[in-house]
Amino acid sequence: MTSKANLNGHSDKPNMRYVTLVSIAAALGGLLFGFDTAVVSGAIGFLEDKFQLNDFQVGWAVSSLIIGCIVGAAASGWLSDGLGRKKVLIGAAILFIIASIGSAVPETFTGYIVARMIGGLGIGVISTLSPLYNAEIAPARYRGRLVAFNQFAIVSGIFLTYFVNSWLAGFGDDAWDVSTAWRWMFGIGAVPGLFYMAMLFIVPESPRWLIKQGRAEEALPVLIRIHGEEAAKQEVREIKESFKEKKTPLRELFKPGLRFALFVGVVIAVLQQVTGINAILYYAPEILKETGAGTNAALIQTILVGFINCAFTILSIWLIDKVGRKALLLVGTSIMAVSLILIGFVFHTGHSSGYLVLGLILVYVAAFAISLGPVVWVLLSEIFPSRVRGRATAIASMALWAADYVVSQSFPPLLKSAGPAGTYWIFGALALFTVLFTWKFVPETKGKSLEEMEEMWASRESGKAGKAMREASNP
Template identity: 40%
Template structure:
């Protein structure tokens, strides 16, 4: 019986679900944590971005560890960190303890953010690789959406008559300090992810790289015929024989442009302002005239649009290609950011108009930057140092995210919402140039063919 690669991709993509959930669940807790621990603007930013520091730590070691010990084993480690972080945040006794557990969760996010798409790209056939890796981004958007629903639901529980008679720890977690229930709710999906990871095989490409051809072939035979398995192993061995130089391959020769493209797209994806909306959406929507409950409801709508438009990428990325999706998405992002800035600048207090263009922004990001980034990062690097190279590029995502998470409160306070959105719009100009002029099209090519493309280019 053949193993369904889509099922394996969906299990690996659960790392994206936890990434999205962990990223978004914090949005409903910021006000409560800020009040309880009497946080200023800088410490509020630290609460949000502390997990991102952990993410940078996680992604910085994930590549090396996965190249040495395998993609599957380090994914399992990330699942353990997710579960421990969720439980720890729920019971932490101090702000420093809370931050420490957020850091631990961040390490899990960092590992999963790199390894989930990498694992999927290494088991997927060329003709459906874009779609299968895009499942990871879809899982991120679903994680964000479920987190928004969880926040709205738990806020309702805390204010319900049914909890009026609760006492002790239950009252503390679900009523007086409901942020604990919000952060702790991640435990369930983390445990499910962890258990399912034990059912997936190692990456056949990684096993071949380690000289374990027989085991690699046995795994490949679960997906393809004997002839196709032999052919794939032969291609991987051929490309490995042409690779040399270890880590210096990342920074010199034909692969230098690949790493520059990866890092640039990674940072610019975050400078679009996507996480300013994810993290500080309620605060921004309140600035636009919504009450907190309405603002959290607005976040749920944002989450729904994010999921729906990711399906466009899932549907079209292997048909239209990576470049067109990214180009049209970036243009839409720029236009919507400029208009949202104008609405705030001229104090046009039409919340429906504000929500409309924020949703246009989310829609454009969801079918372009969101999925295309992870597809590109998982496919443009050489096998021998794929884990390490992807670590470097993925770290750039999180450096950008940490910058946005830390600086958005300052931007909103000093540049005002209008200046904040215009800053993000200006950052899209280099993204547009790279998308149109620099980025190669990789649709329909095997990972080995993409590698041949870089090797064929002159230094």
């Protein structure tokens, strides 16, 4: 049987060595993402003592980064559509480096907050554009795993950060931790920032962006290196066809077909956050201390959380192009819901032993790592048509970061008002809603080209219109 790839003129054997190397280089931005969002988990207790923070300020110390992320994500689509994916990612890396150093040196809480917001700008851009870039350069049949490299880089950054935090906290006594350790925790982030910026200079610009700008002659060599000459020429023709309408105002996103894609993208992005993952990752040491673990034991147990996150993300990368996005979401979010409900029950009964809570947290993190963690970023990078992808992805990413802000800012006061049991039951209920939403609304995108995704949304909308017309003509 002749494959669909051959019928479309695409190579059955793209140059995966080249594509993989480029995708890994671009996905290293996820390492910065993971580092910057998790570094505060080890530093928050020391910051609280250093600056004498109240409950609201503790939440603000964590969530201030996310304000910058919201702005960075919102601007990323417009900036990258105008300047290119590569240039904007380099600018984001520079912001990250500045913020890492700036977060390490302040003598006031305000100075720390300003530096974290600057870092958030860079992370917001990276979180949006890194998976988007990989989706635009990847062959359709391998796109899931190549985009999921970004999530593996995120969880690797989180894991390494937990390890580094524990290592630095062990250098001195409590007084040294409060005065110095947290500064090194933030400052060391400049090293991966510099490495990522250097790697970006060796990756090509997105061929789809180049074609959109009328620079197909620059895109063709990149596509030839990926697919071979004949398939590359065919892909250029297909991409040009998808850019027939050159003007893409914001209202374009609310046209039939696209508006439902935007709805699905925004809702699934929000659900990734409101099911509680970053409340656990940001505050893991503090949660584990509540179960009776000491500071050092809590930090060590948090390393185990990071390891599980990495291991199951690798499993997800292996599965995502085999079983599909939707199946992983349904299985993973179901397990998350059960785990969260059980964590709440353990706290409710008052038998919150450290090992029992730790075990349930590990199950929850493992389930997230094979489902909502990588799959959401893959979906956001592939469900939008080429002509609006930058802006649509930016809107969905902005919604994701806004939800992250609400969760991280509200988690400490929520724990005190609703208690641990009530808090985790709320997250569990939202995880159950995620299962239902996925089953009803999220499409399977495995193996579809980015151009085929556009046709899918359009046919869905035209099918609805046709059904409405038939119902109207046959009352």
